[in-house]
Amino acid sequence: DIQMTQSPSTLSASVGDRVTITCRASQSISSWLAWYQQKPGKAPNLLIYEASTLESGLPSRFSGSGSGTEFTLTISSLQPDDFATYYCQQYDSFPYTFGQGTKLEIK
Amino acid sequence: QVQLVQSGAEVKKPGSSVKVSCKASGGSFSTDAISWVRQAPGQGLEWIGGIIPLLETAHYTQKFQGRLTITADESTSTAYLEVNSLRFEDTAVYFCARGTNTWRGENWGQGTRVTVTS
Numbered sequence: 270d271i272q273m274t275q276s277p278s279t280l281s282a283s284v285g286d287r288v289t290i291t292c293r294a295s296q297s298i299s300s301w302l303a304w305y306q307q308k309p310g311k312a313p314n315l316l317i318y319e320a321s322t323l324e325s326g327l328p329s330r331f332s333g334s335g336s337g338t339e340f341t342l343t344i345s346s347l348q349p350d351d352f353a354t355y356y357c358q359q360y361d362s363f364p365y366t367f368g369q370g371t372k373l374e375i376k
Numbered sequence: 377q378v379q380l381v382q383s384g385a386e387v388k389k390p391g392s393s394v395k396v397s398c399k400a401s402g403g404s405f406s407t408d409a410i411s412w413v414r415q416a417p418g419q420g421l422e423w424i425g426g427i428i429p430l431l432e433t434a435h436y437t438q439k440f441q442g443r444l445t446i447t448a449d450e451s452t453s454t455a456y457l458e459v460n461s462l463r464f465e466d467t468a469v470y471f472c473a474r475g476t477n478t479w480r481g482e483n484w485g486q487g488t489r490v491t492v493t494s
Contacts, residue, residue: 270437270438303480303481305421305481307421312471312473312484312485312486312487313413313421313471313473313481313484314484315480315481315482318478318480318482324482356420356421358421358423358480358481360478360479360480363435364423364424364425364435364436364437364438365411365423365426365479366423367413367420367421367422367423368420369420370420370421
């Protein structure tokens with residue numbers, strides 16, 4: 270199975286900050302990587318797919334980059350609604366594993 | 377807009393089985409990739425299996441091989457997840473998700489809480 274490792278596990282930041290979350294795959298997954306946002310008690314919501322494509326209708330402050338084994342999710346200017354948990358997921362090969370999540374907290 | 381509606385919460389005893397449904401509206405159910413993802417209390421997301429209804433073949437995470445059955449009924453646009461021989465550690469929220477010609481989760485169900493308790 271492909272192991273996905275996110276860092277950091279927890280991130281404390283303030284409104285207006287620029288933050289970056291990293292996701293590493295244990296083997297190359299090309300660009301078959303998605304990022305999700307999840308709020309407590311809710312289903313995840315797709316943010317980015319194919320490593321860098323922003324899901325339709327979402328704000329441009331979210332961006333993704335990377336290929337192969339190293340990927341990043343960047344939020345350019347944090348808004349109050351962005352405090353949530355973020356997950357990466359590879360969909361290159363079965364099973365389609367997730368990272369362990371990064372909880373973004375208000376500083 | 378595709379919507380996925382899941383069945384309601386379940387409380388089960390260890391060793392029993394549970395079957396969770398996921399009904400889709402909109403989209404092209406037959407060729408969609410339907411995933412099942414679970415989330416234990418306070419934990420992260422875990423992909424446990426999936427199916428493309430038209431192809432009928434389900435894929436499972438190795439650790440669940442033999443205890444999970446994923447099926448799909450094209451006539452009702454409904455996918456099913458059955459978990460057998462339930463254990464306390466199967467207590468979780470189970471989500472279905474779908475993607476158009478892709479296994480990424482473009483749309484998600486609301487989740488079904490399964491509690492395994494004696």
